[in-house]
Amino acid sequence: MSDTILSLSKVDKFYGAIGHGVHAVKDLSMDIARGEIVALLGSSGCGKTSTLRMIAGFEEVSRGAISLAGRAIHQLPPVKRNVAMAFEGYSLYPPLNVRENIAFALKSARLPQAEVDRRVGEVAELLEITGILERMPNSISGGQQQRASLGRALIRNADLHLLDEPMGQLEPQLRAVLRGRIKHFIKERGLTAILVTHDQTEANALADRIAVMEGGVLQQFAAPDVIKEQPSNLFTGTFVGEPPMNVFEAKLSKGDGRIRLKLSAGVALDFEDSAFSDAVRVAIAGRDKIVIGIRPYSVRRAQKGVAAKVAVSQWLGDQTHIAADFAGGLIVLVEHDRARLKPGDPISVDIDPSSLHIFDASNGKAIAHGRELA
């Protein structure tokens, strides 16, 4: 990575007494490069918003250090951090109209009026809010308020832009358009941004790297395709991807040039040794219990395969999601054509060994991935 602009080093956040209160963020370290867009992705309460607020200066850092553009900022008040932020709850100033709200920071910095007007115009056009610039916040819709709030953050030339669920209130179509435009806007100006979201599509579309968080712990911090293809543990594997990864415990046995994975309910997957890469074979050598994961779009129906019984089959307009009873649980398949299946129909599923993800059965850490990234 090129030069680091933001660095979090062993950051902890406790609500309440250190060591006793709620431990919201645990030993978080990450470096973000200048010009990079990073998404903090995780479910509610995973510590992503706490992290953002510590960077902004609204929450104290309980332990550890944060530096931005070469300065230690974790003890500075927000005003001295040179950070811009778009809030999930919009937080527009009620007595000011949309234009004044967006221009606020620039006016405070006493920029010339012509410059302020030009930049407000630019941002308003980007966010499609030119027509509501003279309206008051309480007279516009939630989606419009959100865009105004986003505009108020994007207009600044801060060292870092923090965007907390910046598009949660927008209609899907508009969201898709704005994602592309905002990314272009940020990249064109060389801004650095951290985006908090629970929407994977948004994270994938906008971010150069995704930081997956759970239980206050950073689970994986990598590019979107790495997160998808090489999840570092079971959590990331099952959290990222829709529908979620299928996961089964397996007993491993080898012999006669074959590798056998015994799942529960008497189901066994039988593969030739050579079906796995060397890396995988080395990784699983000497283990007898593992957890295997397989993405729904890597499971196929085939003439020859393992028997399963359809539990639910749903056509979603552009793809079919099939859930079938398999190995004492459910296996989910995604097909792009409309599958005309009824509950109870027998099917046989084929699992490609090169798309298996293999995890340690005791701690959930990834051991190997069938497919190496190109």
Add this chain to the structure above:
Amino acid sequence: MEHMSLTERILRGIALTLVVLFFMFPLFWIFLMSFQTNETILRIPPSLFFEPTLINYTSLITGELQTQAGSLKIEFMKNLGNSVLLSVCSVAVALVLGVPAAYAFARHKFRGSEDIAFTLLSFRFAPPLLVLLPLTIYFRQIGLDNTYIGLIWVYQLICLPLILWIVRGYFEDISPDIEYAYRIAGHSWFATFRKIALPLAGPGIAAAGLLAFIFAWNNFVFALVLASADKQPVTVGALAFVTASGIQYGQIAAAIVLSIAPTLALALYAQRYLVEGLSLGAVKG
């Protein structure tokens, strides 16, 4: 509401009229009394028709109370002045102390913050007389009895908890993110308090101030015990109308009209704030 039948509307009108009459009649009667002499007031049966006179008002303003036994000096105008001074200063002090405190209680949850806030509220629970007796002794020792400063201090028992609790609820209703947004745009904590929190809580602060003013204005017992004639407000000063030659109803009525006029004017002017402030601040908070 739109689908009320005629009968319902008539019944509603009658009910409202009755309520208004019930509450307004005493005020209306006092207003009439203030333009009558003791003789016309006390005649039997009472009548709505009389020859109006301004004697009650003139005697209050000049300070000469005319009774059957002769003329008496009264200090009503001085009392009225004292009431204004005490109420305005008490509310001002309570606002200066209470609003920042309310902000702190709303925004910063620190150890014991709820206990302190509750203790302040509990001042309102204590029977004033119970507080007054020891206070009189202390005030005498430190020379604060019969001083405006001493009275304004004691009036904080009335004003401060009221302002603190109403305004606190109002601050809690403001999203902290609005303040964060302002701070991150390059402003200090104090500027944020002044420019964002205070204006947004404005109606609540106005309502709390108004209510505190009314309570301070109507206070009787603190000034009765702690102040002598020249420092007393109208509520206590009205006792002077009970004279050796009888109760001066006309003058009392005129005094009441004069003494409720400022609070009434203030309340009417700020009615909107009062309703809005109280319903948002006190109920939600």
